[in-house]
Amino acid sequence: MNIDFAEQDPARIYSIMAQTIMPRPIAWVLSEHENGSYNLAPFSYFAPICSDPPLFMISISKKPDGSLKDTRANIIERKDFVLHLPTWGQLEAMNASAATLAAGVSEVEELGLELEEFAGSRLPRLADSRVAMACTLHEVQEIGNGPYAMIIGRLHHIYIDDIAVLEQSEEKIRISPKILDPVGRLGGPRYTKLGKVVALARPE
Numbered sequence: 001m002n003i004d005f006a007e008q009d010p011a012r013i014y015s016i017m018a019q020t021i022m023p024r025p026i027a028w029v030l031s032e033h034e035n036g037s038y039n040l041a042p043f044s045y046f047a048p049i050c051s052d053p054p055l056f057m058i059s060i061s062k063k064p065d066g067s068l069k070d071t072r073a074n075i076i077e078r079k080d081f082v083l084h085l086p087t088w089g090q091l092e093a094m095n096a097s098a099a100t101l102a103a104g105v106s107e108v109e110e111l112g113l114e115l116e117e118f119a120g121s122r123l124p125r126l127a128d129s130r131v132a133m134a135c136t137l138h139e140v141q142e143i144g145n146g147p148y149a150m151i152i153g154r155l156h157h158i159y160i161d162d163i164a165v166l167e168q169s170e171e172k173i174r175i176s177p178k179i180l181d182p183v184g185r186l187g188g189p190r191y192t193k194l195g196k197v198v199a200l201a202r203p204e
Ligand SMILES: Cc1cc2nc3c(=O)[nH]c(=O)nc-3n(C[C@H](O)[C@H](O)[C@H](O)COP(=O)(O)O)c2cc1C
Pocket: 026, 039, 040, 041, 042, 043, 044, 045, 046, 059, 060, 061, 062, 068, 069, 070, 071, 072, 094, 095, 097, 098, 099, 100, 101, 185
């Protein structure tokens, strides 16, 4: 099969890209509404893009009614946010947090999720997170016809649950992918759990 994207509509292009560029990590983003409530939503158009400074991007489309998604509006207005990498145990809560709620209605409260203070962050993190990152908005660019907002975020602090840290010294830190137990996004409503892990030395 050979598909010419010039002949596909955006929904079909999305479907093909989402089913082939996978598994994708999920950024589970907590941001703050102007009324002080905490918004939570998952995004899988998400990738690290630079280590110096530490930057990543998430791409956010609009709500079905054409208004800005709450995460996008909150990040642009208040700049800081917390990005979690959901574990397999958080799969259902992560999926439920994608419901389109009115702006200012908290998914954290609706789902009864517990929060914890996050040293180095004004905002809290999800209490049962294994990885949480305190971030600020670095840059935002409108892209495509959505238009999507490519949010470039900067990482300031990272929380890693001690149970996942296998080794730590001045030179290196080794983190267990199995214990982080990340959710991978496939196409449509499908997800995958981490499978076999192999280590390969890089060729010279
Ligand atoms: C696993 C998963 C990944 C998603 N990835 C994206 C994404 O990359 N970009 C996007 O705009 N919406 C994505 N969505 C949909 C948003 O999570 C959804 O529109 C959500 O209601 C946005 O919430 P907000 O308005 O509170 O920001 C995803 C949904 C799920 C379940």
